[in-house]
Amino acid sequence: MRSGKSMKAEAVEAEALLPAPNAGSGRANSSRIVGTSVHASVANEIGQRIVRGDYPPGAILPNEAKWAETFEVSRSAVREAIKMLMAKSLLSSRPKVGSWVEPRERWNLLDRDVLTWYATSPNRETFLKSVQEFRHIIEPEATALAALRRTDEQMAEISAACREMGAATSLPQRTQADTRFHLAILRASGNELLVPLGTLIESALAHLFVFVTREADDLRHAQGLHEAIEKAIRLHRPEAARNAVRKLLANTDEVIARV
Amino acid sequence: MRSGKSMKAEAVEAEALLPAPNAGSGRANSSRIVGTSVHASVANEIGQRIVRGDYPPGAILPNEAKWAETFEVSRSAVREAIKMLMAKSLLSSRPKVGSWVEPRERWNLLDRDVLTWYATSPNRETFLKSVQEFRHIIEPEATALAALRRTDEQMAEISAACREMGAATSLPQRTQADTRFHLAILRASGNELLVPLGTLIESALAHLFVFVTREADDLRHAQGLHEAIEKAIRLHRPEAARNAVRKLLANTDEVIARV
DNA sequence: TCATATGATTTGTAGGACAATTGTTGACTC
């Protein structure tokens, strides 16, 4: 309706940015998430499609005008969305050629959004495995570092989160405290590169753990493992901390294997 | 010159996107890197300033019109640049408020560009230390995984890179082979999250190692350490691989300490 | 004192125009 030039008789076939089209025959663009901007929605939609594999690496994407038409937004909005995906190295572009999907290796996999898209894509089981294995590499060492270098303030935060976990009455509440616990440890590790990594891991797991329902018995056991980690850090025992984390991860592996 | 509205008598004071202003009094925008787009240059410039600390977290940035004026580019270009920085979580924006710098913890530190900006910022020594420590966490385990899971093709690539390193006659050539070697190992680890991480580490180190000049004796020693790693992977010895990598990292630590 | 309107500022979106780049095609020459 707003594209002035190519308003031919052909069916427009605009895709909604969200699966909830408005019933009325009114304005077509009102079907996007309220509170999010158009360019963000478009970036989300295109990014998800790329990660999902709709456009394999090397493939040329539809041009900007085409995207504008399919989403019924302006070319400016499309361009801003594409720039966001460029910033994540999901695609590049050149005049006359168009935009193409970059090879997987150049993707910024360690990015919140890309990770989220990945976590909802078909091959999320292998992804979950990668994340969990990644934790085995990172977390024992990070926790050992935390045991060596934590300040008293950082320790207080870790302990508080641990206590909060034990006192949690609902699952989301517990998950939140759990996340806080692990992030506090990474912060205490004193390596600024570990913090963003932890954020990513936690966010990925949050996406993937919604399915896992734990039993009360299981929760009690996990709580004990967490407390062992807290204690090791508190007593400045790096080796004990490392081992405690390994036990916790082994427990998580088991839980995952059961699903 | 192209801003039609606010061409008052006041000094415009446009900042060049690059420190090489053209001597002539001609067009002002010709001072950017040839071959790079305007929005990319602007994103680079603003991103660098943020990471450098010109605008601390929480600070409100100049508004889009102001950036357009200072760089003598259109508001559209500025917006695209800002969208790229948004995609890296360096800033957010809301109407009427403006754009503000996000807290450091939300920055996408594990991003090529952000890392590059970081590597050129004042506090790069601490950054180098973090990266190197990060390697100590990642690489031994990744290499052990590679020793377990490598395919023959991956092994061939690793061996080729190792040989190439030994045969290199110039320093850049050697560095390139070195990078190829480490990346091949990460690819062979079979964890898709490790590859982008390795790319980042290597790119960060490339920025930081330009200063380090190594002596012939030193190089021979380092080559031996690399070959030990190659051998351990070839023979499927994860524990030996881990230890060999630790030795190499210790050697690198020494080199860094000497600077 | 509190709620409410209104006003101003900034980003968000749209749409049109042209420039720059470069792949493609076709003509021309050797």
Place this chain on the structure above:
DNA sequence: GAGTCAACAATTGTCCTACAAATCATATGA
């Protein structure tokens, strides 16, 4: 027939203007 070069066309890049939407600040009134 092969190769070279020029013209063309398609696509992104850049700029511009206008308005919409959001929201903070201020003033106004109950």
